[in-house]
Amino acid sequence: MFFGLGGVVGATVAADLLPLFSGAAVGNICDISSRLSRESIALAYPAISVSVWVIALAFAMLAGGIMGLVASYPALRVKEEWFLSMILLVGGETFRIVVTNTPEIGCGFNGLDGITTPFYWLSNYLPSGPLQAEVPTGLYAAVIVLLAIGCFVFAQKICNSPYGRLLKSVRDDKVAAEALAKDVSRVRKQIMVIGSIMAGLAGALYVYYIGVATPEDYIPALTFGIWVMMILGGYANNRGLLLGAFVITMLDRGSLVSGIALESYFPTLNSNLIVYGRYMVEAVILLLLLVFRRKGLLPETRVKTKAYTLFDFGKKNAKPSSQPAEVPPKGDATTG
Template sequence: MPDPIFSAAVSFLSYFGIFSILSLSLNLEYGFGGQPNFGKVAFYATGAFVAGVVASRLMPLIAGIAPLDPFSPEGTMQRVAITQSNPYAALLTFLIALLLAALISGAFGYLVSYPAIRIREEWFLAMVLLVTGEILRVVVRSYPPIVNGYNGVLIPNPFRWLGDADQVSLAYMVLILVIALGVYIYINKLVNSPFGRLLKSMRDDQIAATSLGKDLVKVRGQVLILGSALAGLAGVLYAYYSGYVNPDDFIPIRTFDVWVMVVLGGIANNRGVLLGAAIMTAIDRGTQILAIQLQTFGGIAELNYLRYIIVGILMLAILMFRQKGILPEKPVKTPAYEVVKVE
């Protein structure tokens, strides 16, 4: 019998890690770069779909077993058997999925935004990205060869070979948190680099940045590639965490959730964004656990809806009363800034 507090804590921290990566990547795009990515879910979903395809097709080949039909119960059993007996194949597949997802999501991000970033008005980019997310979902759910259409595909956790379910989820949680920490450090370094200052200059004044000889179309492309690749990583982590790739998970509300984390925590403040992700995770997991608890006592099934109402009201409240978020943006830390401060 698993300890409920332990499993709740593990689930909270796992989701927190995944949400952190997503919100940090949006913060890079919107908070620092000013690019309104209303299609975050498209790249998150791409990551998850890549994980589904790689785990269901490539893993038997890596393990050296003749693959069965990936969507049949036998195929699922085969994958579970491989992850239970062959740590090497399980982890290698997972790594390949991570790398491929980052590459494909990044390329997809560039491809989708290629025409839109050439138009000065960011409104177009927002609309194109928003719509792309929905097209991707509808096509993948209607076209079975990718991840079995709306039935989805089951992919086993890469740590299945540890045996004990608690240890598996704990090991995976640690992995998620390590990757999230890496992303945090990377983005922090990046935004304090010349590239980060270039992003801010693009956000604050496009004309001034252009007059200094900066190629903004190129920068917009770069930041979207990077943000999309990171979202792809989060997608892989989520797919393996839930063990199930389902296109209908990736509805536009997911994008909105990420926006809530960024706006709530603090636009262009990475620590604030982590705080936003933590609050969002608490609401998400809290209502989920509460709903399950209440349902076992024959309570209301509608508690799930409350989650969205709470999130919506929270978003409205923060926009109304604290537009810069809980932790507002801080000045850039450069050697020059230190000099100015001393003087």
């Protein structure tokens, strides 16, 4: 939901601002002609296209944060655990229906296209050939990787800090955290806002990469894939998430490539089957994980705050096991 929101907001902002900055007339941003003019502006003015990209990202993050705050109001007040997933599912579907049926937001059902990467203008300076199209995209992909590393470092910093310990305590034992005078609902709200800001950023980056924003992209299967990534690597574990994301993305790309390969051998094969098969494999992976390995592939590690590394608990202990005996992880989390 937040991912989709970031995408649509980013695209709309980009489409509105590009002509505005370059002085061209702002027409209807859903037209084919406006799409062409977006592309020509992106080709002609390097400074404008990069600055618009930055602004679009900022707006997407802002929108994600605001929506996270709004959604946290009902989501954190429900009584049962699974009502929360119910609320988020409802939120996602609401977003999709509203965007599909409101042409004012992201051009409704048809979506908004002609969003070129911020380095599209580079192709002016390159010799024509296969490189001309590949270099701007490759450069943009590198920027995305850098931003992803940034987000990862940020998440690691959060987790390995006293605040990360607080998060763990809120998750493991709400009552104990409340008894220690921690404002549980405030912490949960904060973390939801941080999460949705990241999702908004990712959505805008994604839209810039694929070039279109349509509400039909943000189907529940996408959220489901992200869940599988999370559980596969081990939730509550940023490194695990990296592993999970890597495996699922490999599955995704691998299924595309193998689909093309298979099609050349079996021309009668229905190409839809590859996509459907991928979703089915994801579902089976999740089920197997839930039954046999609920902690994921990588186990949750302890919180490494500054104090922890200062006293060097882990290294002095002669046993090389990942769980030193003196401080069990649970007590570690709740005593903060």
